[in-house]
Amino acid sequence: MRMSTSHCTVISAIAAFLLFAAVLSASEAARAADALAPFKDDLFSKQTVLQTGDDGAYEVIDYDEMRDINGRDQIPQKRVQQKYVALGVRKAQADETLSLDGIRLDVTRVGQAQNAAFTVIFIHGRDGDRRLGANDYSFGGNFNRLKNLVAGNGGVYYSPTVRSFDSNGVAAIEDLIRYASAQSPGRPIILSCASMGGQICWGVARDSDSVKRLNGMLVMSGVTDPDFTRSAFYKAKLPLWFAHGSRDPVYAASDQQALFESLRKASYPTRFTLFQTGNHGTPIRMIDWRRVLNWILAR
Structure with a gap:
């Protein structure tokens, strides 16, 4: 025809x-x-992958203390070399005390307070406060990179002081999540927790009201929650990234890895980064924030 x-x-x-x-x-x-534009990727993102599994969801990253601390810091563990930081972001930084439903919460905010493209919240561990997550020079400059990634891409970053790692601490961060959601309605919120701060992440994961506002979580060097699969976060199938050092003496990496493996078997969206020979603080220093945030924002 x-x-x-x-x-x-x-x-x-x-x-x-x-x-x-x-x-x-x-x-x-x-x-x-690839939602977030690069920031010093040549210094932070070029890591050697020793092993992968679970279709890339599991990875072992090469870590060497002499190279990644002594070779990177001007003063080991206290002050990174100048090339790792960009201090112009301090112009977008402010220390604030928020009044949240009767709770006063001290935070360091970086980026625009309202109508932010996305929000990142970092929860410190024991003996920390808001200064830890805003320190430009400690942990190899990785927080400075996080601040630049967030503020430079139109987002807002909060580093709050958590006064207790119990229900009161959880309630304070739930209030902060509601506050951030009200400031930037409908925009993604990512919660990240380190060490004992992981208890805050697991507590928030149980609160359905907070989960409605969250887009994902990062848990670094944290304690494991054996009841996570009963949480509202799990039921919502929100992305969850674990990061741990293989020689962590505080919380065993094997515990988090076991949870990760069980989640993978249930087809849950999760990833696990293990830093070979890494210690308790290694993930905070070494985590590639751009990879993590892009992965969560893409889902």
């Missing part, structure tokens, strides 16, 4: 449209997977 020139033109147009739609879809997917 012969087709007229008009028919050929229509078919060609449809084919072109479908091809354009496919390219557009692929382009949108690529942008979603």
